[in-house]
Amino acid sequence: MSTVTWPDQTVSDALAAVQATSPLTYGLTNYISAPLAANAILAVGGSPAFGALPGGIAHLATIASGVFLNLASLITDTYDDLRTAARAAHDAGTPWVLDPVVVGAGIAQHDAFAAELLELRPTAIRGNASEVLALAGGASTSKGVDATASTEEVVDLAAALARRTGAVVAVSGEVDRITDGTEVVAVPGGHPWLPRVTATGCALGGLTATFLGAGTAPLQAVVAAHAVLAVAAERAAPHARGTGTFAAALLDELSLLRPASQ
Amino acid sequence: MSTVTWPDQTVSDALAAVQATSPLTYGLTNYISAPLAANAILAVGGSPAFGALPGGIAHLATIASGVFLNLASLITDTYDDLRTAARAAHDAGTPWVLDPVVVGAGIAQHDAFAAELLELRPTAIRGNASEVLALAGGASTSKGVDATASTEEVVDLAAALARRTGAVVAVSGEVDRITDGTEVVAVPGGHPWLPRVTATGCALGGLTATFLGAGTAPLQAVVAAHAVLAVAAERAAPHARGTGTFAAALLDELSLLRPASQ
Amino acid sequence: MSTVTWPDQTVSDALAAVQATSPLTYGLTNYISAPLAANAILAVGGSPAFGALPGGIAHLATIASGVFLNLASLITDTYDDLRTAARAAHDAGTPWVLDPVVVGAGIAQHDAFAAELLELRPTAIRGNASEVLALAGGASTSKGVDATASTEEVVDLAAALARRTGAVVAVSGEVDRITDGTEVVAVPGGHPWLPRVTATGCALGGLTATFLGAGTAPLQAVVAAHAVLAVAAERAAPHARGTGTFAAALLDELSLLRPASQ
Numbered sequence: 001m002s003t004v005t006w007p008d009q010t011v012s013d014a015l016a017a018v019q020a021t022s023p024l025t026y027g028l029t030n031y032i033s034a035p036l037a038a039n040a041i042l043a044v045g046g047s048p049a050f051g052a053l054p055g056g057i058a059h060l061a062t063i064a065s066g067v068f069l070n071l072a073s074l075i076t077d078t079y080d081d082l083r084t085a086a087r088a089a090h091d092a093g094t095p096w097v098l099d100p101v102v103v104g105a106g107i108a109q110h111d112a113f114a115a116e117l118l119e120l121r122p123t124a125i126r127g128n129a130s131e132v133l134a135l136a137g138g139a140s141t142s143k144g145v146d147a148t149a150s151t152e153e154v155v156d157l158a159a160a161l162a163r164r165t166g167a168v169v170a171v172s173g174e175v176d177r178i179t180d181g182t183e184v185v186a187v188p189g190g191h192p193w194l195p196r197v198t199a200t201g202c203a204l205g206g207l208t209a210t211f212l213g214a215g216t217a218p219l220q221a222v223v224a225a226h227a228v229l230a231v232a233a234e235r236a237a238p239h240a241r242g243t244g245t246f247a248a249a250l251l252d253e254l255s256l257l258r259p260a261s262q
Numbered sequence: 263m264s265t266v267t268w269p270d271q272t273v274s275d276a277l278a279a280v281q282a283t284s285p286l287t288y289g290l291t292n293y294i295s296a297p298l299a300a301n302a303i304l305a306v307g308g309s310p311a312f313g314a315l316p317g318g319i320a321h322l323a324t325i326a327s328g329v330f331l332n333l334a335s336l337i338t339d340t341y342d343d344l345r346t347a348a349r350a351a352h353d354a355g356t357p358w359v360l361d362p363v364v365v366g367a368g369i370a371q372h373d374a375f376a377a378e379l380l381e382l383r384p385t386a387i388r389g390n391a392s393e394v395l396a397l398a399g400g401a402s403t404s405k406g407v408d409a410t411a412s413t414e415e416v417v418d419l420a421a422a423l424a425r426r427t428g429a430v431v432a433v434s435g436e437v438d439r440i441t442d443g444t445e446v447v448a449v450p451g452g453h454p455w456l457p458r459v460t461a462t463g464c465a466l467g468g469l470t471a472t473f474l475g476a477g478t479a480p481l482q483a484v485v486a487a488h489a490v491l492a493v494a495a496e497r498a499a500p501h502a503r504g505t506g507t508f509a510a511a512l513l514d515e516l517s518l519l520r521p522a523s524q
Numbered sequence: 525m526s527t528v529t530w531p532d533q534t535v536s537d538a539l540a541a542v543q544a545t546s547p548l549t550y551g552l553t554n555y556i557s558a559p560l561a562a563n564a565i566l567a568v569g570g571s572p573a574f575g576a577l578p579g580g581i582a583h584l585a586t587i588a589s590g591v592f593l594n595l596a597s598l599i600t601d602t603y604d605d606l607r608t609a610a611r612a613a614h615d616a617g618t619p620w621v622l623d624p625v626v627v628g629a630g631i632a633q634h635d636a637f638a639a640e641l642l643e644l645r646p647t648a649i650r651g652n653a654s655e656v657l658a659l660a661g662g663a664s665t666s667k668g669v670d671a672t673a674s675t676e677e678v679v680d681l682a683a684a685l686a687r688r689t690g691a692v693v694a695v696s697g698e699v700d701r702i703t704d705g706t707e708v709v710a711v712p713g714g715h716p717w718l719p720r721v722t723a724t725g726c727a728l729g730g731l732t733a734t735f736l737g738a739g740t741a742p743l744q745a746v747v748a749a750h751a752v753l754a755v756a757a758e759r760a761a762p763h764a765r766g767t768g769t770f771a772a773a774l775l776d777e778l779s780l781l782r783p784a785s786q
Contacts, residue, residue, distance in 0.1 A: 031293035031338070031555035032300050032312050038556050038722035043767050048722065050556050051599025053626060055633040063630070075313025076338050076555070076600050102315060106325070109317040196517065198300035198310065239765065241501065243305050244513025251768025255720065293555035293600070294562050294574050337575025338600050364577060368587070371579040458779065460562035460572065503763065505567050506775025 001184045004223050006231035007260045014216040014224030016259035019045035023065030023213035027206055028052055028073040028085055033199030036247065040203035043254035044228065046210035052081040061088035066213025067096040068205045069122075071103065071114060079113055086120040095123035095212035095221075098167070099205035103127070104134020118165050123212055124222045125161065126170040126205050129154045136161040155184060168222045170208070172201060176226045180219045187223060189230030191237045193246045200250075204229050228257060263446045266485050268493035269522045276478040276486030278521035281307035285327030285475030289468055290314055290335040290347055295461030298509065302465035305516035306490065308472035314343040323350035328475025329358035330467045331384075333365065333376060341375055348382040357385035357474035357483075360429070361467035365389070366396020380427050385474055386484045387423065388432040388467050391416045398423040417446060430484045432470070434463060438488045442481045449485060451492030453499045455508045462512075466491050490519060525708045528747050530755035531784045538740040538748030540783035543569040547589030547737035551730055552576055552597040552609055557723030560771065564727035567778035568752065570734035576605040585612035590737025591620040592729045593646075595627065595638060603637055610644040619647035619736035619745075622691070623729040627651070628658020642689050647736055648746045649685065650694040650729050653678045660685040679708060692746045694732070696725060700750045704743045711747060713754030715761045717770045724774075728753050752781060 004011060025041050027034075027050045034050055041048040049060060052073075061067050067089040069082055089096035103114045114135055125135065136157035155177050158169040162181035170178040176187040194200050207229060211221040236249035266273060287303050289296075289312045296312055303310040311322060314335075323329050329351040331344055351358035365376045376397055387397065398419035417439050420431040424443035432440040438449040456462050469491060473483040498511035528535060549565050551558075551574045558574055565572040573584060576597075585591050591613040593606055613620035627638045638659055649659065660681035679701050682693040686705035694702040700711040718724050731753060735745040753774075760773035 030313060031558075032296045032310075034293075034556045035297055035559055035722060039767065039771070042720045042722055048556075049626070051554060051596060053596070053599055053631065053634060054603070056626070056629075056631040059631055060629075072313060072315070075315055079316070102311075102318070105318075105322075107315065107318040107321055110315060193517075196304045198297060198304055240514070241511070242514025242517035243301065244510035244517070247301070247513075248510050248768035248772050249765070251771075252764070252766025255717075255766035255768070292575060294558045294572075296555075297559055334575065334577070337577055341578070364573070364580070367580075367584075369577065369580040369583055372577060455779075458566045460559060460566055502776070503773070504776025504779035505563065506772035506779070509563070509775075510772050 001186055003186045003188065004227055005187065005189060006227045008227070010220045011224040011227045012260040014211050014214065014221055015044065015228060015257060017214035017216055018210055019259065021214050022047050023210055024049060024063065025066045025068065025206060025210045025213055026060040026064035027068045027070070027209065028077055028082055029070040029202055030072040030075050033070065033202030036199035037203045037206040039251050040254055041206050041210050043251050044207065044210065044257065048206065052077045057081055057084045058088035061085045061094060062092040064094055064213065066209035067094050068099060068209035069096065070099040070101055070202050070205055071110065072101040082117065086117050090120045095209070095218070097124045097126060097205050097209045097212065098122040099202065100125065100127045100131045100135045103131045121165065122167045123218055124168045124170065124208055126172065126208055128172050128201065132158050132161065132169060132171050155179065159184065168218045170222050170226060172204065176230070178219070178223050178226060183219065185223050187226040187230055189234050191233040193237065193240070193243050194233045196243045197247045228254065232257065263448055265448045265450065266489055267449065267451060268489045270489070272482045273486040273489045274522040276473050276476065276483055277306065277490060277519060279476035279478055280472055281521065283476050284309050285472055286311060286325065287328045287330065287468060287472045287475055288322040288326035289330045289332070289471065290339055290344055291332040291464055292334040292337050295332065295464030298461035299465045299468040301513050302516055303468045303472050305513050306469065306472065306519065310468065314339045319343055319346045320350035323347045323356060324354040326356055326475065328471035329356050330361060330471035331358065332361040332363055332464050332467055333372065334363040344379065348379050352382045357471070357480070359386045359388060359467050359471045359474065360384040361464065362387065362389045362393045362397045365393045383427065384429045385480055386430045386432065386470055388434065388470055390434050390463065394420050394423065394431060394433045417441065421446065430480045432484050432488060434466065438492070440481070440485050440488060445481065447485050449488040449492055451496050453495040455499065455502070455505050456495045458505045459509045490516065494519065525710055527710045527712065528751055529711065529713060530751045532751070534744045535748040535751045536784040538735050538738065538745055539568065539752060539781060541738035541740055542734055543783065545738050546571050547734055548573060548587065549590045549592065549730060549734045549737055550584040550588035551592045551594065551733065552601055552606060553594040553726055554596040554599050557594065557726030560723035561727045561730040563775050564778055565730050565734050567775050568731065568734065568781065572730065576601045581605055581608045582612035585609045585618060586616040588618055588737065590733035591618050592623060592733035593620065594623040594625055594726050594729055595634065596625040606641065610641050614644045619733070619742070621648045621650060621729050621733045621736065622646040623726065624649065624651045624655045624659045627655045645689065646691045647742055648692045648694065648732055649689070650696065650732055652696050652725065656682050656685065656693060656695050679703065683708065692742045694746050694750060696728065700754070702743070702747050702750060707743065709743070709747050711750040711754055713758050715757040717761065717764070717767050718757045720767045721771045752778065756781065
């Protein structure tokens with residue numbers, strides 16, 4: 001298992017690609033996380049457009065450079081909205097990210113829907129340990145959006161999920177673990193305040209789609225998105241007094257990152 | 263009438279209970295207030311999950327430690343979504359909070375729906391003076407989400423509402439008034455910037471459900487949530503230049519509060 | 525073409541009118557932008573109420589002092605919700621603002637709906653160059669919410685749109701251009717971080733409705749809203765480290781503005 005952090009060359013190059021192309025990232029997400037996720041994408045140089053616009057879902061998922069589907073978007077969107085987006089991304093070859101929020105929390109139809117979306121072959125799957133564990137077929141103790149299983153427990157299951165679906169699978173935790181089924185990359189860093197700010201997971205999903213949308217290869221793109229958020233969190237903490245100013249400082253640091261080669 | 267403020271022992275104990283148990287708070291709220299409300303709950307140590315997930319409303323209201331229903335959630339949710347959540351909370355014995363947003367603003371079907379929800383016996387009702395006045399059967403001059411009646415005018419009506427419904431009733435204002443129909447507790451503090459930041463009322467509803475969810479008795483839990491927000495607002499003001507940094511500083515102060523006994 | 529900036533007398537007077545009357549601004553907007561837009565309206569002294577409350581849309585659009593309809597609200601609202609609001613505002617004589625988000629991005633039914641709303645005679649239309657270009661009948665290269673046409677290219681088309689619809693038309697850009705079809709006013713200022721914070725365009729739509737709602741004549745009100753946001757952005761930048769603290773500082777500056785005559 002290798003360890004990758006900012007400013008490793010692959011991460012820096014992936015950010016350079018985002019800032020050079022300002023890729024359009026189309027997302028179906030939810031009203032708790034959308035503002036932070038949109039601002040995170042803008043901060044690194046991407047261009048976000050969110051929401052199930054009537055008549056526009058397939059179009060936006062087709063013309064976008066990357067798509068992310070957060071299953072908590074179902075609080076306002078329909079199953080068909082998400083199916084339409086996933087299918088359009090799949091058919092157009094747009095890389096897309098599945099964020100399996102609330103999977104494994106005991107809602108059978110929700111879990112079944114997540115399993116169905118796997119057939120449309122997400123480019124990446126990003127969740128906390130409980131969600132990935134549940135999606136991979138293990139038991140879960142999640143109570144909604146919380147991570148209660150440890151990262152380590154799920155790396156093997158994540159790799160199996162990656163091999164089965166063809167997706168790069170990322171498990172967020174104190175140390176993030178990212179795998180394509182063969183290789184496993186660890187991304188340390190971050191900060192204890194990160195899980196105490198709502199929507200940082202969704203922001204990571206949006207960043208992942210943005211890095212994929214800039215043309216970087218899947219494993220490197222997913223790793224880069226995680227490494228960028230981790231370093232931004234580390235750098236934000238000294239500028240913050242608590243979780244409120246930490247959220248603003250996190251966006252600051254994302255907006256201040258520049259590729260090493262510039 | 264007694265007066266309670268941070269760090270009175272009951273308030274400190276109620277916060278200690280939240281931080282010891284990290285209760286799951288399930289909320290149906292709206293896209294204006296959700297981010298601040300979720301971050302306020304996370305800041306004090308709770309665990310928020312929001313939104314009308316298909317097939318998940320009754321489940322989440324049942325497994326949650328506390329539930330809050332903000333009537334402005336009707337801008338994206340249905341009457342049945344809220345009925346389902348209130349009924350599940352009622353049947354499971356989950357304490358739940360009704361935030362009667364926009365009641366009394368002249369929308370008859372909205373006011374009727376609020377009255378209907380009272381039959382499912384909220385543990386607490388929290389609103390501004392106009393909303394509580396309208397819910398209690400008085401006239402109202404509210405123009406939506408504004409407080410235009412004074413707190414003092416409605417204390418008697420609030421106590422009558424508490425006796426009729428069995429709920430603890432909280433009226434937000436310059437000095438908050440909280441009553442179980444017998445006792446009336448005043449919670450002073452706060453700051454003039456508080457009503458100039460959107461969603462602070464909804465955040466208070468979410469905090470109230472979180473403190474109830476940690477097992478503190480209803481009157482003490484509702485008072486504690488109000489006292490905690492009031493002291494956080496007072497402490498935030500010196501760190502802020504205007505209403506924008508005040509919102510971030512408010513979350514900071516919520517995240518920095520520690521029970522006196524620790 | 526004249527140039528207007530804060531603290532020109534007309535802008536200062538328009539802000540004084542807002543702060544004297546605290547007008548109710550009713551908006552249909554979306555879950556990405558609502559928090560910032562609501563906070564911007566509150567910061568200048570207005571009173572926001574957002575969302576398609578069942579049975580309340582026509583009522584709120586009628587009793588409000590100003591209305592703004594952001595077409596991205598269609599991610600949760602229906603065409604009929606927006607029609608109802610626009611028609612009620614039109615019939616009640618409530619000034620209303622159309623923000624043609626995503627028009628010209630290649631979604632035919634969306635563009636057709638925007639054209640239909642023009643028949644209900646918005647008081648003001650506010651968008652970026654691509655959106656106004658598309659609404660005015662020109663070609664567009666928009667990829668969603670981005671501005672890719674220059675402001676200058678569209679001033680002539682904006683003036684023609686203003687003459688055709690009777691609306692004041694505002695085109696946001698490095699220098700904003702605002703026209704009633706005869707006169708063209710330039711509003712310079714702002715900051716490069718402004719388009720890198722999500723929802724600043726929507727906030728401008730909300731501020732425009734708020735300034736109209738305070739009774740200032742349309743051209744002056746639209747110009748004032750743009751000048752106020754521009755000066756707030758300029759003043760915010762020195763207090764910010766990046767785009768996160770810039771968003772908070774922007775609200776600070778809006779909340780600190782006082783009319784020159786006070």
